[in-house]
Amino acid sequence: AQKITQTQPGMFVQEKEAVTLDCTYDTSDQSYGLFWYKQPSSGEMIFLIYQGSYDEQNATEGRYSLNFQKARKSANLVISASQLGDSAMYFCAMREAQTSGSRLTFGEGTQLTVNP
């Protein structure tokens, strides 16, 4: 079974609008962390935001917020006021305390295109 599922291979959004990128995860661990990374066409992987399984508040970092619904095992990334520079591949990832040690397991990614 996939640990991280990103069901949207591609998403389109108009500049200045908000967009939600979906991520669901599968774990039996009680302690885990969820991460989002951005990979622009230049190829580097850029960390965006982190949510811990015990965090009661949704994480926010500037225009990025994480809609964490623990019971549904979802950790969707919300980008507000999209900019052209947000066009990139976005990866959701998880670290499980017991099962996978320090490693991050990545989803397949969502390609976001911001239209002017």
Place this chain on the structure above:
Amino acid sequence: DARVTQTPRDKVTEMGQEVTMRCQPILGHNTVFWYRQTMMQGLELLAYFRNRAPLDDSGMPKDRFSAEMPDATLATLKIQPSEPRDSAVYFCASGLILGLAGGPGGELFFGEGSRLTVL
């Protein structure tokens, strides 16, 4: 600005040749990872080290891949002999991971990647 440094950025080689990729993690980080990215498989973990000790290399084909961390400033990934199916982007990443789940600050910092093409 601290960053993970990888060399080479691009490598084209012929099947059967040895390839060595190098990584300088961020100073003070205790965990170093090697990931491989392909269109078909996405991002796959090959190996990782904690405080220079190998913790897991189950993602690597053992017969041809080897990963080492001879000192805190250098991690290497070697392929010998290389094959066309090894063509991919290889990322090194480092992080300061204190708790098992990482916690705040447990994010990984990635290098720019080494693009390998094996003909």
